[in-house]
Structures are given as C-alpha cells and as structure tokens.
Amino acid sequence: MDKIFLYAGLALCALMLASLYRGVFGPTVLDRLIGVNAIGSKTTVLLVLVGFLFHREDMFVDIALAYALLNFVAVLAASRYFQKRGGLG
Amino acid sequence: MPQTQPPEDRYRAEADLVSGQVRPVKRIYSFLFVFPTMLALWVVLSGRFDAFHLTLGVISCALVAFFSGDLFFPRPPHPQQTFILWLRFPIYVPWLMYQIVLANLHLLYLTFHPRMPELIDPHVIHFRSSLKSELALLAFANSITLTPGTITVRCSPDGDFAVHAIDRASAQALPGEMERRVAHTFGED
Amino acid sequence: MDMAQYIPVLLTKYNYWVYITLMMIGLWAMIAKNNLVKKIIGMSIFQTAIILFYVSIGAKYGATIPILRHGHNGAHEAIRTVDYINPLPHVLMLTAIVVSVATLGVALALSIRIHRRHRTLEEDDILTQLREP
Amino acid sequence: MDWVVTVMLALGLVFFTGAAVGILRFPDFYSRLHPAGKMDTLGSFLMLAALALQELSHFTLDNVLVAVKIMLIVVFYFIASPTATHAIVDAGLRAGQGAWHKPPGERP
Amino acid sequence: MKLISLALVVLLGGLFMAATADFPDWGDPASPASVHVSPRYIEKTMExxxxxxxxxxxxxxxxxxxxxxxxxxxxxxxxxxxxxxxxxDPRPGPERIYRHQATGVIVEMRHKPAKEPAGEVFARIDDDWVPxxxxxxxxxxxxxxxxxxxxxxxxxxxxxxxxxxxxxxxxxxxxxxxxxxxxxxxxxxxxxxxxxxxxxxxxxxxxxxxxxxxxxxxxxxxxxxxxxxxxxxxxxxxxxxxxxxxxxxxxxxxxxxxxxxxxxxxxxxxxxxxxx
Amino acid sequence: MIWQIDLAVLVLVVICAIGALAVKDLVGASILFGAYSFLMCILWAVMGAVDVAFTEASVGAGVSTVFFLAAVFRTSRRSKD
Amino acid sequence: MSLVHSIVPLLAVLVSLAALPGIILARGRPNLRETVTFAAAGLKLILVASLLPYLLNGQEVACDLVRVLPGAPLAFKVDAFGLLFALVSSSLWIVTSAYSIGYMRGLDEHSQTRYYCFFAVALSATIGVAFSANLFTLYLFYEMLSLATYPLVTHHQDAEARTSGRKYLFYIMGTSIGLALPAMIIAYQQAGTLAFSPAGFLAGKVSPLMAGVLLFMFIFGFAKAGMMPVHSWLPAAMVAPTPVSALLHAVAVVKVGVFCILRVITGVFGVGLLKSLDLGLAVAWVAAFTIIVASLIALSQDGLKRRLAFSTIGQLSYIVLGLALLSPKGMIGGSLHIAMHAFGKITLFMCAGAIFVATGKKNISEMTGIGKRMPWTMAAFLVGSLSVIGLPPAGGFISKWYLVLGCLQAGSIGLLVVLLVSSLLNAAYFLPIVYRAYFKPPSEAAWLEGRHEGPAAAWVPPLITAACSLILFFYPQPFLRLAQMAVAGLGGGQ
Amino acid sequence: MTQHFPALLVTAPLLCALLVSIAGWLRPRLCLPIALVGLGVATLAATGMLAQVLTSGPIGYRLGGWDPPWGIYYFLDQLNAVVAAVVAWVALVNLAASHRAVQADYEDKQGPFYTLYVLAVTGLLGMVATGDAFNLYVLLEISSLTGYALIGLGPNRAPLSSLNYLFLGTIGASFYLLGVGYLYIVTGSLNMADLAELLKPLYGSLAVTTAFSLIVVGLWMKMAFFPLHAWLPNAYSQAPGPAASLLAPLMTKVMVYVMIRMMLSVFTVDFVGTQAVLQQAVGWLAVAAIVAGALFALAQRDLKRMLAYIVVGEVGYMVGGAWLGNRIGMTGAVLHLINDAVMTFCVFLAAGCIFQKIRGTAFEDLQGLFKKMPWTMAALAVGALAIIGVPPTCGFFSKWYLIRGGLEAGHWGFVCALLFSSLVNVVLFFRLFEIAFFEPMAEGNGHGDHHGHAPAVAIAEAPLSMLLPLMAAALGLVALGLATGPLVKYVITPVMPTGLW
Known part of the structure; x- marks a missing residue:
C-alpha cells in the first residue's frame, strides 16, 4: 500500500509541476493565482498522503486541515487586491 | 474615489450587516447556538476525552462562541427553517455530489478532447433567483460553482446572479432544478 | 525505505545542494534586484534555504516524526533514538521561521514607509531622488 | 478494501490530472477556472475519501476520528474552493480581465 | 552589476558545495547531530x-x-x-464616506460628523470601496x-x-x-x-x-x-x-x-x- | 522521510523560487512566493518535521502572503525587474 | 638617592586645575577671577618651592597615582631637572598672570575667562611634564599641554588664528601621535617599562639601529622643542596674544618640548647608551644646524614677535645642543639655559606685548625711537636681549658659558664655533632693535611728547623678569645648584 | 537572589519592556520610569555579577534547570561580565538622556519607542551573557529587529537606510545561523563549551572551516567590518538621536564581543591559529577598514555621518586587534571594545544634544557652538580626544595595546594604519572644532580684526536631562582610562587563553 501512496504522491508532484507552469508563466496574474490555488489543493492531499507514508496520519491531518483553511486566506487576499485596485500587469 | 456602483450590486435596505457596526443579535442567543456546534467540532478534532482536554474544549468553545458567535448566527435563527435545513441538507448533498461528478466528467471530457476550443464557448449569463435568505443564496451560488461548467460571478442579496458558463449546454441548465432543490432544502419553496 | 540503498553515493547530499542553490538564488536577488519587495522576497527565500538546511540535518532514514507514539492508556513501547527524527533542528527552525516572519513584517513596514516618502519602490529611482533634492 | 482505496486514489489522480491539463490547455483565464475550481475539488475529495477509507481499515475510535477529520478537510474544501473560485473570477471581472470568446464563425 | 553579483553568488555557491563533502550523508542515523544531544530529548522527554x-x-x-x-x-x-x-493624520480626501443602503447614493463628508449616521440606513464605506x-x-x-x-x-x-x-x-x-x-x-x-x-x-x-x-x-x-x-x-x-x-x-x-x-x-x- | 517526494518537491521549489523572482508584477511575485511556501511546507512534512511544516503552512498560507499583498496594495505593484 | 613619597607633586600639578571652577564661577567678576588665578599661581610656586629642600638634601620626591599600564603607571617623581623646570615655570606663571591682566584688559580682549582657564590648564600640564616619573606620564601631560594651548593660540578666532592654529596642531599633534607615540610604544615593547632611570631604561635593551631610529623619532616627535624641520609651528603661533606667546616661548610649550628631549636623552636612553653609540653628536649637529639657520632667518624678520620666535627656535637648540653634548658641563649648561632663556625670552616677549598695547606697533621698522616713549620697557628689552645673546651681566651668560665649557669638555671644536658664530648672530638681530629704539629719531611725532608706557601691568612684569635675569647672573642659585645635582645624578655622564 | 543575576540581567528588561508596552497603551507617562527601572535592575544585576565574577570566578546559570548540552546555559566569565556591565550602563545612561528627544519627536509613540529600546538592550545583554550558540542568534535578531525599527523611524532617507541595514543584517544573521548549523551538523551540539570540546578532533575538516568563515563573515556584516560596512553610515547617521546613541556604541561592540567569544571559546585559538591565510587576510582587511573609515570620515560634511564612519574605522581596530593572534592584540581588542562603547556613546550623545538644540548636525550648522553649548562641546571634545587616543582618556590605552599587539605580531601595516587613523581623527575633530570655534567670527563685518568681540551668542545648552548623562559619559572616559590597569589585570588577562602567547 505504501508504494501506491508513494506513487500517488509522486504523481501529485508531477501535477504540481504542471500547475506551476501556469503559476510561473502566467500570462496574467490571475492565471498565476489559479495555478497557485491548484498547487494548494494538491498540497493538502499530499500532506495527508505523506502522513500515511509515515504511518502517522493522525499527526498530518491537522496540518492539512490548517492548510485547507488558510490557503483560502491567501487566495482571497489576492483577489481582494484585484477587486480594489483592478488592472492587470 | 468611490467606485461607481455596478447595477447588479443592489443591497436590501436591511442589509445592516454590511456596515459591520450593528449587532442585531443578543450575544447570548448566538452563544447558545454556536457553543454546541463548536463543542461537537472540538470533540472530533481533539479525540481526547480526559478531563483536562475536555475542560480546555469547553473553555475554547465558549471563547469562540462568545467572541465570534454573532458571526456564525448574525440574527436569531428561525427554528423551523433550521430544523428543515438539518433534515434536508443530507438529502441535498448526495444529489450535489452526483452533479459534481457529472460536471467533472464533462470537464474531463472537454479537457482531454483534442479539439477542445471548438467545443467550449465561454460566456456570462444573468438570471434572477427567487431564493431569499442569504444562506440559501450562498448554497446555491456555491453549488453552481461546483457543478456543470458554471461559475458564479456575482450574486447579489436580492438574487441577481451572473454566471460564467463554459459552454452553452451548461448554461441552459440554470437556474433550473438546482434552485428548486436549494429552495427545498432551505424550506423556501 | 528499502530504496535507499539504490541511491548512488553522490546523491546522498542533493538536499544540501538544493539548499545552497536556493540560498544563492535568494542572495542574488538581494544583491542584484532593484525593487525592494523583490529584495524582500529574495530575503525570505534566503532564510527558507537555511531552514531547509537545518531540517535536512535532522532527517533520518527509517525514522518517524518526532512525536512519540503513545496510547491513551499511557502504555508505549520502548523509545529508541533511531526511530525518531532528530527534533532539535525542528525546534531551532520553528524559531527561525518566526524570526523570518517578524523580519518580513518589519521589512514590509519599512518599504511602505519608503514608498510613502518616495512614491516608488525602485532602489535606483529612490537614489536618484535622494541625489537631486 | 485496498483495491477500493487504490481505485479511488487513481480516480482522484485522474481528476487532478484533468485539472492540471485543463489549466494548461484552456484558452483564457475564465475557462481555466473551471477545471481548476471543480476538478481539483473532486480530485481532492476522491483522494481524501480514499485515505479516510484506508484509515478506517483499522477500526478504532482514534482512527475513526482521524477519518472524520480527513472528511472535515473535504467539507472545508467544498466550502472554501467554490468561494475561492468565485473570488478569483470576480476579481478578474473587476480588474477588467478580457475574456476569450469563441470566434463568431465557429458558433453552432 | 547583475552579472558581477551573479558570478559572485555562483562562486560562493561553489564554495558551499565543496564544503558539503565533509557532511555526513543526508538522513544518516549515525550522524553526529543524531547521536550527540538529541537522543536525550527523544528518550527522556516522556519521563x-x-x-x-x-x-x-x-x-x-x-x-x-x-x-x-x-x-x-x-x-x-x-x-x-x-x-x-x-x-x-487623516487620509487626504473626504473624511468619511457613507452609502445610502436603499438607493446606493454615496455621501462624502468633509469633516467627521458629530453624530454617526445610523447603520441601518447608511453604511460607512472606504474610498476605494468595492461592494x-x-x-x-x-x-x-x-x-x-x-x-x-x-x-x-x-x-x-x-x-x-x-x-x-x-x-x-x-x-x-x-x-x-x-x-x-x-x-x-x-x-x-x-x-x-x-x-x-x-x-x-x-x-x-x-x-x-x-x-x-x-x-x-x-x-x-x-x-x-x-x-x-x-x-x-x-x-x-x-x-x-x-x-x-x-x-x-x-x-x-x-x-x-x-x-x-x-x-x-x-x-x-x-x-x-x-x-x- | 521520503526521498522520492523530497527530490521531486525540491525541483519544484527551485523553479518556484526562480519564478517568484523573475515575475515582474509584484502581486504575481507575492502569489508565487505563497506557492513557494506551500512547497516548503510539503518538503518539511516529507522530512518529518511536522511542527515546522505546520508553522510554515500557517505562516506561509495565512500570514506572509497576505503581508506581502497588503504591502504591495499600499505601495505599487510594478517592478522593473 | 633616597626617595620620599609625598603628594605634594600631585598637588602642585592639580592646584591650577583646581582653580578652574573658581575661575569659571567668577567669570562675571574679573577682579575676583584674577585673584583666583593669582592665588593658584602663588600656591603653586609655594608648593613647588617646598620641594626644594628635599632635593637639596639629596632626596627625590615620588608620587604614584594609578597603575594604568604595567611598568608605566601614572606617577610623579621630582628630581633636580624636573624641579628646575617646575620652578622656572611656576614662578613665571605669576609674572605672566600679572602681565596678562595688563595686556588683556589693556586691549579689552574677549573671552578672558576662557583664556585664564586654559592658561591654568597649560600650567598644570607643564608642571606635570616636569614631574613625570615615566615617559607615559610625560606624554600624557605633553598632549594635555598641546590641547590646552590650542585655544590660547587661536584666541582671536579670526582667519589668521585659524590658519596658525591648524598649523600648530598639525605639527604638534601630528608629530606626537605619528612619531613620539609609536616610539614610546616600541620602547615599551623593548624594555617593558617606561620609568625614567638615570642610566636610561632602554640601556642594553635595544639594537644600535633601533636606538638611532627611536632617538630621532623622539626628538622630532616632541616637536615643541622646535628642532628643524618641525619648527614652523612656532612662528605661526605668533598670532596668539602676547602673554600666550610669552608663555609658549619662554615657559611652557617650547620648554616642555626641550624638557621632553632632556628626559629622552637622560632618562630613556641614558648618557651611557648614547655615548656608546655616538648618537649624541648626531643630535648635537641637528641642533647646531637649527641654531644657525634659525638665527639667519631671524635676522631677516621685521615682525618683532616673529624675530623673537626664530630666536627662540635657535635658543631651544642651544639647550638641545648642550644636552646632546653628553658632557657634564654641557648638560649643566643646557639645563641651566632652560631657566636663563626663559627669563630672558619672557622679558622680550612681554616688552613686545607692552609696545603693542601702548602703540599698536608690531614691526621693528615702525619702532624707531620708541625708547623715548617707553624707556623702561626698552630697558627691559635690552636686558632680555643681553641674556639671550649671552652677554654679561645677564643670566644667559652663565648658561652659555657652561655650554662653551661643555663643548670643550666634549672636545668638539666644530660645535664651539657654531656657538660662537650663533652668538654673534644673536647679537646681530637683537642689538639693532635697541639701537634703533634709543638712538634714532622717533618715527611718530606723538612719541616725542615723552614717556608714556601704557598700563603698569604691561610694563612692570618685564622689568621684573629683566631684573631676575640680572639677578641670575650674580646669583644663579638655586638653578645652577639643581642643574649640577641633576647632572651629577646621571652617574653615567661622569 | 544573587545567584539569579544572570537571569535577571536579561529577563528584567524583557519584562519591563512588556510593561512599558502595556503602559504605552494605558498610561504613556509611566513608560520612561518603567523602562528606567528595567534597565536599572539589569544594570544592577550586571554590576553585581561583575563583582561576583571578579571575586569568585566565572558563574553559570542553567535556564529552565537543564544541564548544559541539553538546556540553554549562561556562562559568565570576566569578559562577558564586563561587557554586560558596560552595555547595561551605557544603555541606562542613554535612556536617562533620551527623555527630551523622544518627547520632542515621538510624543504619541513613547510606548513603542521605549519598548523597542528596552528590548534592544535585552537582546544585547542576552547576547553577551549566553553560552548557547543558537540562543545567541535569537537574541541577535531581537536586537537587530529593534534596531531596524528604531533606525527606520528617523527622517528622510532613514527608512531606506534601515531597509538596507535589514537586508545586510539578515544576511549576516543568516550566515551566523548557517555557521552554527554547520557546527551542529558535524558535532550535534549547540552549547559553546560543548562545541569547543567536540570540535577539537575536527579542526582539519572543511566543514568546520566553512562554519568558522560563515560565522565570522556573518558577524562582520552585523558589525560593519570594512567591505561589508555599507549599511552603517547611513543607518546610524539617520537614526533618531536616542536610537543612534544606543545602537552605534553598543551594537557593533557586542558583535565584536561575539566574534571574540567565538574565536576564543568555541573555535579556540588552536583552530584560529591554523587559519594562517585567513589571519593574514583579516589583518589587511582591518588595515583597509581603518584607513577607509578614516578617509571616508574625512569626506563627510555632517557630524553624525562623520562619526558613523569613525565607527567603521573603530571596528577595524577591534577586528584587527583580535586577529593579530597574540595576547596583547587580543587584550587591546577587548579593551577597545569596552572603551569604544563608552567613547562612541559620548560622541553620539553629544551629537544628539546638538541635534536636539539646533536641529541639524551638518558642519555649517555648528558655527559658534562653543559659545552656545560650551558643556556639550566640552564633552564632545573629551570624546574626540578619546577617539584620537589622547591620554588619560581611555582611547589611548586600548590603542596602546593594539599598537603593541601589532608590533608584537610584526604587523607594521596595522600599526601604521592605527597611527594614520589617529592622525586623521585629529584632523576630523579639529576641523569640526574650528568651525564651531571660529565661524561666527568669519561672518559679519568688523569682527575680522582681533579687537572685535565674538558676536553675542546666547548660551543655549541642551537640557540638563541630556547634559548630565553626557557629562557622566565624558567623565567615564577618563575614569575608564585610569582604570585600565585593573581592567587588564583582573578582567582581561584571566580570559586570555593559554594558546595565545
């Protein structure tokens, strides 16, 4: 089972790379935001997966939970920026 | 300078919460409603049932309920509606899940379709929902976002919706069945 | 991790190499970038690189996280050092993260203060402004 | 049980892949939000649910609570993700982000 | 300047890389860091x-x-x-801005009002307000x-x-x-x-x-x-x-x-x- | 610790760091920096530093990105490099 | 020689410093202020003089203060050289103070309180130098003197004062930090101590080359001695008010420089060491060169004070020359010349000041016939000139005599010739002034009206010092006695 | 209670800083008194500890009751104790003088200002007292952060200077942290004494050399050692008066202390002795620092900037002295550390007084200052003399030891640089004094001849609350100078390791 988790985790990393492409190469800031948001959701899962790999999922769940709650704050802050300032660079 | 106000952002006169300065609900009510919710959450989170942690839990929940209870319940909840909500929400969720899966399969199809740009036709549609309470609007709006090819762009308190749809087919489904089910869930039908 | 034995010897230190890479990226940004916020980002990367270094020190093959396994009845098996990752670097790095956040806050506050006065965050523009009063 | 978990994980990964490919392939930022907002949600739901199931394979109170916590993540995610998506799209509109439109000739 | 600093940084990085040769392997349970002070923490913390x-x-x-x-x-x-x-010091511009909730009319006040308008009817908003x-x-x-x-x-x-x-x-x-x-x-x-x-x-x-x-x-x-x-x-x-x-x-x-x-x-x- | 994931994330981290510094728009840079700290968080989780990962998760996601955005909001988002 | 511990040397140093608060507090009331100054000066003279009996009994007075550096504590030790110098300076302080009052009030100078304060500090430092038991203490007071005299030199606070002050500091501080300080540290590094000893603390501790380098670092490092080429601060410092010039040139500054060289030769290197390395002769020739050149320059100066300044440079080198001869008679002559020249030169400067106060004249060419107007002043001037030239019946003759004897004793005919030639030169640049003053018709009509000397406080002090110069010819004790004792105490010099 | 002095030394100011902060919100008038009490207790503890150390030898303190390699351990020998005492005294005296300046410029922010002030001192004292390499980093960051904020508070280009300082300071602190990490990776310990033992068999290792270089370079950045000094002049010249006179004397000195501590107690002289190339290089860098500091100072037209460059030069003195590799040089470095703290304090405080009165420290502002502020200028003069190195002020004695150390090591460049810098300092200060002494005469007509009186400049001294501390500092310079003998004998000599000849 660990192997499966591991491969799942690696697959997630590969997918993050794809999302990161959007993050790094834009073209607009909002595209970056989407990319980063996508990385965030994968991160949450990856954290729990890592917990399973360590066989200590009870410890990692808290982190993932915190992550799920707070990732939202960053995205919200970014979108608030555009709502208030407008314009895209 | 104040931005000119877009026409779809009309507020109801009683939307007192917007100013954030009025607390229409007495603390004690919200406290009484929020505290149990919080305590339940605490038990799930904590998973420890010794006196020390339970005491801490009670204190924490009390603190949260006291300081942020009015956020959770800004006005006294309608007992009947709340009851209906609790009853019907579990029915709504599986349906929503089903819709979500459908939506995702649709999107998956679009994504991997080699001629994807020909299939999609992004556009924004406007419609007016008959839902009243903010929570219902919220649930509806988020459900729209989660389900087939649509994302809520704007949602005003009096039910004006702007929705971004990925293709024509997705757009046609709105407001449709989902609104009915949301209304049913929130006892507004 | 049975795969560990397949790692070529040379690869045993890639973590350290990456930390150096990151640190140099951060350092370069701090030296060469013109925009103050960019510099601050570089500074944060620089600090994280060091955290990475420390955390790498603590890592241990075949060990679990430094929280003791224990049942609710208080019974727990004998504790062996090799089973748990070295906690000390983690402790140190908690402090370092906090310090980096604090530094970040102060740095941003300073940059806002600079912007308040000079209406720009480009260092060369500011210096030009300062040179011609 | 393991098989169920594996299949759910795989399905979750499929949706994640869809999300990743989607945000790479779709032509404009609004349409990219669709895969990003939705498929990510379902992907994480599937994967986390799989993990919760895995957790339940040793059925103790502690494990159940952990499984519940994992599902709690899902719940929060289901609340937060559409909101975030909405926030982004709203930001895009207010920021005056231009949308990609299908060339008129191609419209059926 | 950028090139010089890049060269400098690369050089420095190379030096650091060289120094890693003396490090214990990554994840080695027998590294000095793992055997000197930390064992006591691991073993004694609980008691x-x-x-x-x-x-x-x-x-x-x-x-x-x-x-x-x-x-x-x-x-x-x-x-x-x-x-x-x-x-x-106050932000330049009007002291306060209120929005009439019913009509959406925006009222700017140059000075701080003696009495705050009632929240039911007017809501105070920011000057870079978005709904x-x-x-x-x-x-x-x-x-x-x-x-x-x-x-x-x-x-x-x-x-x-x-x-x-x-x-x-x-x-x-x-x-x-x-x-x-x-x-x-x-x-x-x-x-x-x-x-x-x-x-x-x-x-x-x-x-x-x-x-x-x-x-x-x-x-x-x-x-x-x-x-x-x-x-x-x-x-x-x-x-x-x-x-x-x-x-x-x-x-x-x-x-x-x-x-x-x-x-x-x-x-x-x-x-x-x-x-x- | 899980070296495979570690290695994969390390690559991402480096890309992300370079990206955050290369982007000309400061809001974009801040957002990418947020992603950078997500990745760091995974990295530390992978190396078994749960507490550090937790801290990074809460700080990186909840606070430092917001600080950056707030600062950029109050200054200017344009950057020449 | 037995040692007596006493705090009297410390008191003697501190008494003028202790007067500072009094002077500052009394700044609103000039009479009271000057009374304080006088009291301090008198007390200082009494304290210094009270040490005389010990010395005459063959004892030395020591006073250790703080062990600041190992082997170099802050300490005083009064030996014959020191007392000789201290006596000269403390007795002249009284005279100068009196003269200052006349001069400063006569010219209605500004910032008189500051003037008296720094005057007091300068005197403190001078006595400190005189009583220093080691090179460190000496250096300390040397620097203190440099700094305290700066505001005096630049008293006028105008552009000229600024330039001169800059030059003054540049030479004095530059040499002391750049040369004397490292020399001192090297010496300490070699010997582990800085305490003066009759045989020299460096004796046997340094290589010949090092000794030579160190010696010249010291000699040029103590630039107050005015050895060429580090002399040019002295003429520049002439912008100072005349009492300051008098103090600088006759008592405190230059004599401190010379005294430092004295200490270097006798206490640091020791006569034996210098003799064995023939370094004395080298120094002597530097001094001789300075004497001749300075005298020649003095001849061409029209400004009275500038002429006196170059004269001073020459006269200082007499002292150095006498010391560098390393022969007992020469050293007696040298140290005696400190006193003799002091009395002579201070007279001359005071006269110059008195002339300035009374007539506003600074240049010799304008002083034709001034003897008519200021006979007493010019009489004093004559006596001072005689003393500086070294002609009887003035005190200068005695020291010159000893110098000549010293040259003979050292067997250095060349230097003897230098001495004689320079004396002729001295006469050549002083006597024409006197001649011009008395025997030429006055250049200004007002001077014909008769005697008009200016304020008494300006012309009485030079008369006193001139009288002293005369007295010292007939009764050169106790200076001669002290000088003899000092040289006898050097042991190695015999 | 006396055995808890080490804890009190740091925690009393910390607690009081918090109280000051609270008072800042509730009763702003109480801020200064509370801050004074906090630093007073710390000063008392520091002084008591110095006495204790001098009478009964080094003392240790186990924080949290844990034994050294595991818990954090304070170890105070003569060196720490005296540096702590100096830091505490200077900080206290400066705080006493700060009242007017804070009142004038930051009246509504007294609470935060004093909070940061006291926290900065807390950090400095902690750094001096701690025996744990990582604890030092945390304390370093506290004092640095407070420093950034206090400097950034100043006018004009202060925020930019402060931000630059922050960048360089962060790099420096991070390098230090990295160096500690390198030490940790090869030894597994963070306690200084433990490290010293564990490092002995590892001296040949490249990692240890790198660690040493990193730590030292990091500290150099924080102390503004020559090529890394760029942040200092702007930062210290732009900072608000009380902050400048706190940080300029103490921050660099404490960093020098840390460097010396690292050289003596962690890596030991045996190791440093093997780094011959480094030693040579540092020697010449110090020469460059001294010369450059002097020359840059010469180019300035502002008192504070000039002083800041002098600080750069002074750092060169100390680093150079410490790296000469002999006992005398090290003694000189330690002595100069102590002396320089007081003399820099004196001159910066004087500059603060001047700024307080005439709202500027550019040279052209200083005209006629001797008339206007005689006491301040007198104190400045004493400070200047100390910096020049004129006995009996303390600067002379440390220079004495440093030059002797240079001679002993045969490092003529260092000796010459020291002398050169002294000479330049003479020029620097007397150029300044000339302006303050002569200028009003140059202005206006009728004053050119020496019959004229100085124009009537009314005496407008700095307030007594600033003047008294300034006088105390000036007197302290002389007292410290005269106390050199015992200081070297009882304090510095005992901590000199036997490895130094």
Missing amino acids: ETSVPNIVTAVLADYRGYDTMFETAVVFTAGVACFLLLRRR HDLIIMNVCRLLIPFIQLFGLYVIAHGHHSPGGGFQGGVILGASIILLALSWDLRTAMGRLSEAATGLMSAVGVFIYAGVGAMCLAMGSNFLDYEALGPLMFVDPVHARSLGIFFVELGVGLAVMATMVLIYKNLASEGRLDQGL
Missing part, C-alpha cells in the same frame, strides 16, 4: 515532561528560553510595525468560528500533535485577517481594537516571561517549571507539562495579536481606517 511531542517539549521546556525570545521577536515585530507605520460580496462574506463568517476553534485546538493540543502556541496563534490571527479581508478592516477593528491587539501581544509575552519569573520567585531557576508543581498541586513532571501549556497559551495570544497588528498597519498604511 521528564510527560509530553509526547518532543518538539513541543524541547521548544517550550529544554530550550524554552529561546522560545521566550522567539515570542519576543514576534512582539518586537508588531511594535516595530506600529512604530514605523502608525500615523494619525461587499455576499458569497465571500457569508462563507467567511461561517468559516471564521471554525478557524478560531481550530486555532484554539492547535494551541491546546500542542503536547500530543504537531502545533502549539505559535501555529495556533497564527491561525487565530489569520481568522481575524480573514474577517478584515472578507468584510472590511473596520469590522475587524470593531472586534479586536488596536489597543486590544497591542495589549494582548504584550500580555502574551508577559505570560511567558511571567511563568519564568514565577519559577524564579519560587526559588528555582528561570523557566524551571518544576518549581510550579506546589502551586498547582501536581508532581514535577506534570508541572513541566502544565508549564509548557501555559507558556504556549502566552505564545498563542502574543502571536495572534501581533499578526493582526502587523496586518492592520500594513494594509492600511498605518491609518487603520481601511485595508486590503
């Missing part, structure tokens, strides 16, 4: 402090002194941001209590699971920041005023240092929680555990308040009227 999370035990007890200053660093940052940014978003506002108001409870949970369970005062404090702070983001800064200020944040950050660190000083007053060394056992009617090992807990509370309080303080000052440029 000495009765805290399963070794990191927490080391953080708040063995090296509790570091952590006290870590908290002080956060506090310092908060005070520094306040000192650097806070200013009381409040029903979805975001409502989701956030629903989420915030949960986030706060989660923060408190993290503080309370630092002994048994990852987390502790700092993480919990940040989460709590983030919940207030979320409120300020989704509603507006004034709302957040209404719940946690400037003076409250300022006082709380100081009080939080004070709790930490005060626990230490209490140990001193009990005739033991600074931060030697064992001395607190008689005060709390527990044995020394549990006294350590409890001591750690109190200290974490202080950390949480300080960190929460400070994060909010810093955010407020950054987001409003020190005027605390309107933010991001």
